[in-house]
Amino acid sequence: MSDPAVLVVGSGPAGLTAARELAVAGVRPVLVVDREVEAGGVPRHCDHTGFGLQDLRRSLSGPAYARHLVRRAVGDGVAIRLSTTVTCVGDDGAATLVGPGGIEVVHPRAVLLATGARERPRSARLVPGDRPAGVFTTGQLQQWVLLRQLPVGRRAVVVGAEHVAYSAVLTLRHAGVATVAMVTELPRHQTVGAFALATRVGLRVPLRTSSRVAGLHGHGRLEAVDVEDLLTGAVERVAADTVVFTGDWIPDHELARRCGLTVERATLGPRTDRWGRTSRPGLLAVGNLVHPGETAGRAALGGRDAGRWLGADLSSGATQVAARGLPVTVARPLASVVPSVADPGDPPRRLLLRTAEFTGRRLVVARQGGRELGRHGLRHSVPNRSLGVPGAILRGADPDGGTVELSLA
Amino acid sequence: MVEVDVAVVGAGVVGCAVARHLAIDGASVALLDRAADVGDGTSKANTGVLHTGFDTEPGSLESRLVARGHGLLTDYAAAAGIAVERTGALLVAWDDEQEAALPALLAKADANGYASARLLDAAEVRSCEPHLGPGARSGLSVPDEWVIDPWSVTLAFATEAVGAGARLLLATPVEKIVSGDGGHELELPDCVVRAQWLVNAAGLGADRIDALLGHHDFTVTPRRGQLLVFDKLARRLLCRILLPVPTARTKGVLVSPTTWGNVLLGPTAEDLEDRTDTASTTGGIEGLLRAGRRVLPALVDEEVTAVYAGLRSATEHRDYQVRLDAGQRYVSVGGIRSTGLTSSLAVAEHVAGLLDGAGAGWSGPAVSSAPPVMPPLGESQVRPLQDPDRIASDPAYGTPLCHCEQVSRGEVRDACHGALAAADLGGVRRRTRAMNGRCQGFYCGAEVVALVADETGSDPGSLTRVPR
Numbered sequence: 001m002s003d004p005a006v007l008v009v010g011s012g013p014a015g016l017t018a019a020r021e022l023a024v025a026g027v028r029p030v031l032v033v034d035r036e037v038e039a040g041g042v043p044r045h046c047d048h049t050g051f052g053l054q055d056l057r058r059s060l061s062g063p064a065y066a067r068h069l070v071r072r073a074v075g076d077g078v079a080i081r082l083s084t085t086v087t088c089v090g091d092d093g094a095a096t097l098v099g100p101g102g103i104e105v106v107h108p109r110a111v112l113l114a115t116g117a118r119e120r121p122r123s124a125r126l127v128p129g130d131r132p133a134g135v136f137t138t139g140q141l142q143q144w145v146l147l148r149q150l151p152v153g154r155r156a157v158v159v160g161a162e163h164v165a166y167s168a169v170l171t172l173r174h175a176g177v178a179t180v181a182m183v184t185e186l187p188r189h190q191t192v193g194a195f196a197l198a199t200r201v202g203l204r205v206p207l208r209t210s211s212r213v214a215g216l217h218g219h220g221r222l223e224a225v226d227v228e229d230l231l232t233g234a235v236e237r238v239a240a241d242t243v244v245f246t247g248d249w250i251p252d253h254e255l256a257r258r259c260g261l262t263v264e265r266a267t268l269g270p271r272t273d274r275w276g277r278t279s280r281p282g283l284l285a286v287g288n289l290v291h292p293g294e295t296a297g298r299a300a301l302g303g304r305d306a307g308r309w310l311g312a313d314l315s316s317g318a319t320q321v322a323a324r325g326l327p328v329t330v331a332r333p334l335a336s337v338v339p340s341v342a343d344p345g346d347p348p349r350r351l352l353l354r355t356a357e358f359t360g361r362r363l364v365v366a367r368q369g370g371r372e373l374g375r376h377g378l379r380h381s382v383p384n385r386s387l388g389v390p391g392a393i394l395r396g397a398d399p400d401g402g403t404v405e406l407s408l409a
Numbered sequence: 410m411v412e413v414d415v416a417v418v419g420a421g422v423v424g425c426a427v428a429r430h431l432a433i434d435g436a437s438v439a440l441l442d443r444a445a446d447v448g449d450g451t452s453k454a455n456t457g458v459l460h461t462g463f464d465t466e467p468g469s470l471e472s473r474l475v476a477r478g479h480g481l482l483t484d485y486a487a488a489a490g491i492a493v494e495r496t497g498a499l500l501v502a503w504d505d506e507q508e509a510a511l512p513a514l515l516a517k518a519d520a521n522g523y524a525s526a527r528l529l530d531a532a533e534v535r536s537c538e539p540h541l542g543p544g545a546r547s548g549l550s551v552p553d554e555w556v557i558d559p560w561s562v563t564l565a566f567a568t569e570a571v572g573a574g575a576r577l578l579l580a581t582p583v584e585k586i587v588s589g590d591g592g593h594e595l596e597l598p599d600c601v602v603r604a605q606w607l608v609n610a611a612g613l614g615a616d617r618i619d620a621l622l623g624h625h626d627f628t629v630t631p632r633r634g635q636l637l638v639f640d641k642l643a644r645r646l647l648c649r650i651l652l653p654v655p656t657a658r659t660k661g662v663l664v665s666p667t668t669w670g671n672v673l674l675g676p677t678a679e680d681l682e683d684r685t686d687t688a689s690t691t692g693g694i695e696g697l698l699r700a701g702r703r704v705l706p707a708l709v710d711e712e713v714t715a716v717y718a719g720l721r722s723a724t725e726h727r728d729y730q731v732r733l734d735a736g737q738r739y740v741s742v743g744g745i746r747s748t749g750l751t752s753s754l755a756v757a758e759h760v761a762g763l764l765d766g767a768g769a770g771w772s773g774p775a776v777s778s779a780p781p782v783m784p785p786l787g788e789s790q791v792r793p794l795q796d797p798d799r800i801a802s803d804p805a806y807g808t809p810l811c812h813c814e815q816v817s818r819g820e821v822r823d824a825c826h827g828a829l830a831a832a833d834l835g836g837v838r839r840r841t842r843a844m845n846g847r848c849q850g851f852y853c854g855a856e857v858v859a860l861v862a863d864e865t866g867s868d869p870g871s872l873t874r875v876p877r
């Protein structure tokens with residue numbers, strides 16, 4: 001085929017939305033490439049409702065949401081190529097595509113990375129013990145049950161207590177598996193109160209807070225999980241044939257790192273500004289690659305912004321700049337901020353913060369050097385959920401004044 | 410009843426090498442293992458280093474067989490298309506005691522007939538490996554310590570053995586042997602194998618087979634080695650295998666590239682009682698991370714892709730325990746502790762020599778045989794997804810399945826067929842690398858299981874051992 005004007009890597013909500021914005025802006029051709037056999041990204045296998053609230057202002061099931069985004073992008077002129085991996089983006093922007101049709105090198109004017117995020121598996125969490133079958137992440141479990149109808153087991157332990165952990169409980173239930181315990185290292189669950197209550201009372205799933213999975217047992221198949229109470233040190237062996245490791249997101253950042261993009265320590269995603277511009281001109285990054293663990297709607301909105309900027313930029317003769325602005329950092333208990341580069345003259349609509357601890361009502365304060373730039377009141381903060389702070393809080397920053405730090409007062 | 414010239418008990422790398430050698434020599438061979446796949450014991454869980462033997466005990470059988478095995482296996486790997494990376498190794502001294510030990514190690518290398526080792530000063534060490542942690546004093550370079558793909562080695566030997574006529578009997582525990590003038594009768598769950606000669610290559614079970622024959626020459630003590638496999642993004646942090654300097658107090662752990670493009674940190678050395686305890690432990694993992702942080706600080710910032718453990722068959726003796734009992738027509742190959750991958754072909758040659766010396770004759774003529782062509786699993790090789798001709802010949806080789814390890818559907822399909830077809834998901838992993846990557850199945854787990862179930866006609870529930 002002829003070279004695409006823009007190559008979008010990944011057909012999840014972020015990639016599809018960005019591609020569609022580009023097409024609407026008149027950019028042609030826009031090619032979205034995905035290594036899976038079907039387009040749509042992770043929502044394809046999230047069979048519950050609640051998708052689309054932020055970007056479409058209505059609630060769809062994951063698969064319906066994915067189908068909608070695909071149809072809309074294709075309808076607006078986006079080309080999608082599946083079962084195709086982008087293995088490399090060279091210094092000159094040439095991208096290598098590998099698929100059943102062979103190996104092809106294309107030369108787009110810009111590349112947009114939307115490769116998503118995954119949950120850390122058992123090994124990356126360094127959970128010791130035997131290596132039996134029956135060990136899942138939620139993403140794997142969902143595909144197992146919803147896309148492939150494979151048998152799971154009987155009794156499960158779910159590790160984590162953020163939204164996705166509750167979604168794992170529902171998928172297990174759908175597959176006929178009883179969840180015998182949810183385990184979180186934190187002192188409380190991190191989801192909406194109603195979900196937590198319905199799961200604990202309605203489904204009778206006990207939640208073990210301040211606890212961790214300290215070991216797995218079983219030759220061949222999982223037989224038991226050691227659950228350690230972090231406050232007392234007591235270890236209980238819980239019989240289970242299935243364990244699901246949920247959350248603990250990490251961006252699928254291999255391609256981004258191999259392209260030499262600067263990566264943030266806090267998120268392990270590429271450093272970006274509000275338009276998804278990275279440390280390398282001509283290479284943008286959006287979605288959960290940048291902010292692992294956010295909702296699909298948030299990923300889609302990031303894709304939309306990047307698509308709009310890039311569409312305008314290419315139409316105006318392609319300036320192709322890198323992320324511009326001041327570095328933005330956080331102080332504990334805040335854990336991360338996205339975007340991590342912001343122009344005080346053109347700040348992001350909002351900054352997404354994550355915290356490491358539960359806190360009550362607090363103020364977020366922005367400072368540059370010793371100087372306070374602004375503050376914003378927060379209701380309460382919960383780990384593994386994001387807090388939105390208006391980007392206008394950065395307005396007073398001196399463009400030459402260096403890093404802006406956000407902290408809780 | 411199966412009648413053969415030789416029964417080989419144990420289809421690890423050593424048993425497979427022996428079976429291959431004897432089958433090519435013209436023996437009718439039965440190769441037996443209790444596991445459902447070849448190489449499912451210690452041979453699947455090692456560090457994949459092709460050793461020179463520079464630090465073995467001079468004059469020992471191990472010294473001789475490792476040195477010889479290095480050359481034999483290098484040639485074999487080249488012929489079979491098994492990945493070898495000629496990385497070289499660097500022993501790094503971090504304190505006075507270790508620094509003082511280097512000259513003696515150099516002398517030991519000499520005594521082992523290895524002449525290419527060389528002492529390096531701090532500046533040379535640093536320029537070789539710029540990511541080393543602070544405080545490296547000096548080093549010893551051993552340019553011929555390389556890394557090899559260990560899984561393909563065992564599979565290639567077994568494939569060639571079967572091609573030369575050996576019968577492979579898997580899922581076959583050997584628990585009873587009746588030996589007499591007529592040879593050895595192995596009473597197995599489904600059949601009886603009668604063999605003129607018996608070779609015991611049972612690894613961790615070698616002393617038990619020995620005892621069935623009335624020998625009590627050694628006792629196996631499993632010595633566990635836990636290992637951490639780091640993400641491929643860590644591979645840029647080192648060029649060579651970074652070996653510890655062995656001292657009186659500690660053996661230390663190594664940091665090594667793998668042919669699959671990862672970085673290994675390990676192994677621990679823990680003497681156990683339980684011959685099946687391949688679990689990792691909190692203490693083991695923490696100790697490895699501590700050691701790794703010193704050697705290569707940036708390593709521990711990368712993600713861990715896998716944690717595993719292997720059990721070395723240590724005995725009360727320091728050397729390999731290879732013994733012939735000519736009267737009993739029996740060879741025991743025990744205590745092949747931590748170098749058996751490297752020495753395997755030389756051990757096989759040695760065993761064949763012992764049998765020949767004892768007057769063993771084979772029922773058939775020597776067979777002409779060539780190493781099989783193994784799937785290219787190494788990062789240094791051209792993988793199917795990188796090979797336009799391969800993809801043109803069959804688009805399944807261009808259809809990505811396991812994204813982290815860049816495995817195509819065609820490769821997983823192939824692993825399910827043929828004389829050495831994978832019997833389970835572990836077998837698929839060792840033949841293709843599928844699901845061995847950083848996501849551990851987040852993206853491809855369900856697809857791989859569905860495809861393997863389809864190709865092998867097995868039930869997905871039994872593949873993943875779902876309790877009924």
Ligand SMILES: Cc1cc2nc3c(=O)[nH]c(=O)nc-3n(C[C@H](O)[C@H](O)[C@H](O)COP(=O)(O)OP(=O)(O)OC[C@H]3O[C@@H](n4cnc5c(N)ncnc54)[C@H](O)[C@@H]3O)c2cc1C
Nearest residue numbers: 010012013014034035041042086115116287288295296299
């Ligand atoms: C188990 C689970 C449950 C969830 N539940 C909800 C929920 O209820 N509500 C909600 O709003 N959000 C939910 N989320 C989050 C939501 O799925 C994500 O926010 C969203 O999918 C992120 O979109 P994305 O486009 O950034 O990435 P993804 O959807 O992950 O898409 C990335 C795509 O990139 C492709 N790709 C990656 N690398 C390459 C490459 N090199 N070449 C070609 N293609 C590549 C992948 O195949 C994938 O299709 C859930 C996530 C998970 C994992």
Ligand SMILES: Cc1cc2nc3c(=O)[nH]c(=O)nc-3n(C[C@H](O)[C@H](O)[C@H](O)COP(=O)(O)OP(=O)(O)OC[C@H]3O[C@@H](n4cnc5c(N)ncnc54)[C@H](O)[C@@H]3O)c2cc1C
Nearest residue numbers: 419421423443450452455456458583612614634719749751
């Ligand atoms: C952590 C670790 C790191 C290592 N690193 C290296 C390295 O870098 N380089 C190197 O060269 N070597 C290395 N080694 C050593 C090497 O892996 C071993 O020496 C080698 O695998 C031994 O092979 P084997 O065939 O003797 O034993 P095994 O692979 O254990 O094979 C023995 C087989 O016998 C079978 N068996 C036992 N009893 C019975 C029975 N009664 N009936 C039927 N079958 C039976 C078992 O199922 C098993 O498959 C390492 C070892 C470990 C543990």
